[in-house]
Amino acid sequence: MTQSNKQPAQNKPIIGISIGDINGIGPEVIIKTLSDQRVVRYFTPVIYCSAKVIGYYRKLIDRDFNYQQVKNLDAINPKKVNVYNIWEENVEIKPGEINELGGKYALLSLTKATEDLKAGRIQALVTAPINKDNIQSDEFSFPGHTEFLASSFEVDEHLMLMVAGDVRIGVATGHIPLKDVTSQLSKEVISGKLNVMIKSLKKDFGINKPKVAVLGINPHAGENGLLGEEEEQVLKPAIEEIKNAGHLVFGPFPADGFFGTMEFKKFDGVLAMYHDQGLTPFKYMAFEDGVNFTAGLPAIRTSPDHGTAYGIAGKDMANESSMRAALYLARDMVSTRKESEPLMN
Numbered sequence: 402m403t404q405s406n407k408q409p410a411q412n413k414p415i416i417g418i419s420i421g422d423i424n425g426i427g428p429e430v431i432i433k434t435l436s437d438q439r440v441v442r443y444f445t446p447v448i449y450c451s452a453k454v455i456g457y458y459r460k461l462i463d464r465d466f467n468y469q470q471v472k473n474l475d476a477i478n479p480k481k482v483n484v485y486n487i488w489e490e491n492v493e494i495k496p497g498e499i500n501e502l503g504g505k506y507a508l509l510s511l512t513k514a515t516e517d518l519k520a521g522r523i524q525a526l527v528t529a530p531i532n533k534d535n536i537q538s539d540e541f542s543f544p545g546h547t548e549f550l551a552s553s554f555e556v557d558e559h560l561m562l563m564v565a566g567d568v569r570i571g572v573a574t575g576h577i578p579l580k581d582v583t584s585q586l587s588k589e590v591i592s593g594k595l596n597v598m599i600k601s602l603k604k605d606f607g608i609n610k611p612k613v614a615v616l617g618i619n620p621h622a623g624e625n626g627l628l629g630e631e632e633e634q635v636l637k638p639a640i641e642e643i644k645n646a647g648h649l650v651f652g653p654f655p656a657d658g659f660f661g662t663m664e665f666k667k668f669d670g671v672l673a674m675y676h677d678q679g680l681t682p683f684k685y686m687a688f689e690d691g692v693n694f695t696a697g698l699p700a701i702r703t704s705p706d707h708g709t710a711y712g713i714a715g716k717d718m719a720n721e722s723s724m725r726a727a728l729y730l731a732r733d734m735v736s737t738r739k740e741s742e743p744l745m746n
Contacts, residue, residue: 413444413479414524414735416728417517419510420450421529422503422536424495425709426719428458431529433721434728435482436466444732445479447471447523449510452484457494462717474522487513496715504535512540515553518700525701525731529724530709533576544576547695550702559697560597562670563680563706564730565687569606569670570679571598571696582675583618583631591615591639591672598670599648601696607737611669614659615640615652618674622655656682690722692730701734703727 421427432455435446448455452470459466468482477483488509492502511528518526528546543549551559562571573594574585595613602611615636616622619629626633636653643650654664656673660682665671673679683691684706691706705723713719 413441414732415445415447415474415477415479415522416525416527416731417485417514417523418446418448418728419514419526419528420448420454420507421510422507422532422709423450423454423492424498424500424503424714425530425532425711426707426714427529427709428454429462429715429717429719430705430721430724432458432462432464432466433719434725435468436464438467440728441480441482444728444735445477445483446728447474447477447483447485449485449487449514451486451488451490451492451506453491454494454506455484458715461496461715474517485513497711497713499532499535499711501535503532504537507531508536508538508541511546511549515550518702519554524735525703527724527727527731528702528704530705530707532709546693546702546704547575550695550698554698554700556697556699558593558597559695560594560601562598562601562694562696563683563687563691564694564703565683565691565726567669568665568683568686569598569602570665570673570683571670572673572676572679574675576676579675579677586618586631586635586674588635588639588642591636592642594672595639595643595648595650597697598672599643599650602670604741605694605696605701605734605737606669607741608669610649612649612667613651613670613672614654614665614668615650616656616659616671616673616678617653618678620655620657622653689720690726692723692727694730694734701731701738703731703734 468484469478470484517523547561560571574582602608618631623629623632632653640650693704693706695702705727
C-alpha cells in the first residue's frame with residue numbers, strides 16, 4: 402500500500418494514535434512515520450501518550466522528530482504532530498520486556514483515545530500494537546482491540562478486515578482456538594459478517610456494488626459433503642440468502658486454490674472462516690504494509706497488521722510502512738464516509 406494521493410483538505414481530520422505497549426515497537430514506528438512532516442498536510446496527528454515516552458524513543462533511535470505537547474485537545478496545533486500528555490509520572494521503559502507497566506499504559510492510552518473517538522473529538526483512531534496478555538485487567542477482558550472497541554461502541558456485528566490496496570480479507574471468527582471455530586459458525590453468523598463487509602465496502606471504500614467471495618472451511622470446500630458438512634448446511638444457505646437480497650456474493654471456494662490461482666483478485670472482499678485461513682495469505686502478500694481495520698463500527702479504527710515485536714524493540718529495526726498505511730487509510734476513510742453518506746441513507 403502506498404501513501405494516499407488525495408489532495409490535502411481544508412478541514413483536515415484529527416486522527417488519534419494510541420501508543421500501544423510502550424516496551425514494544427509502537428512508539429518507534431509512530432515516531433518514524435510522523436517524522437515526515439508532510440503528514441500534517443493531510444491530517445492532524447494526536448499521540449495519546451506521555452512526552453517522556455516519546456522523548457525516550459526519539460533519543461534511543463536518534464530521530465529528528467518535532468512535536469508539540471498538549472494537555473487537552475483544545476490546544477492541538479493542526480500544523481504539527483501533537484503529543485497529548487495523558488499521564489505525567491515517570492515510567493520505567495524497558496524495550497523488549499513484557500511487563501505489567503506495558504499493559505497498564507497501553508490500556509490508559511487506548512481508553513482515553515476511545516473515549517474521544519466516541520465523543521467525536523477525533524475523527525479516527527489508529528492503534529499501535531498491544532500485548533494481548535499483559536493488558537488484561539478488570540477494564541480489559543477481550544482477545545484484542547477489535548473486541549474491545551466493539552464492546553465500547555456497543556456493536557454486536559463487526560468484522561476484522563485486513564486491507565492492502567485492493568485486497569480486503571475479513572474473518573468470520575477471530576481470536577479463538579481452532580477447535581472452537583466450527584461451533585462458532587452458523588448461517589446467521591455468516592450472513593451477519595457478509596452484511597457488515599458489504600456495507601463497509603460501500604461506506605468505507607466507496608465501492609457501489611461490491612463483489613464478495615466466501616471461503617470454505619473444510620479442505621476442497623467440503624467436496625459436496627464428503628469432507629465436511631459446514632459448506633452445505635451453513636455456508637451455502639447464508640450465501641443464498643445474501644444473494645437473494647440483491648448482493649454479489651459467491652462461493653464457498655476452496656481456500657488453497659482460491660489464493661493459488663489468484664482468484665481473489667476478481668473480488669472486492671473475501672470472507673475467510675478463521676484467523677489463519679485469512680491472515681496467512683494476507684501477510685504473505687502484504688506483511689510490511691497491511692492494515693487491520695474494524696468494520697462495522699460507527700467510527701473509524703485502523704491498526705498496523707503486526708504485533709509488538711519485542712525482539713527488535715528499541716533497536717531502530719522496526720519497519721514503519723504498516724503504521725503509515727494505517728494512518729493514511731484512516732484519513733482516506735474519513736473522506737470516503739463523508740462522500741458515501743448520502744448514498745447509504
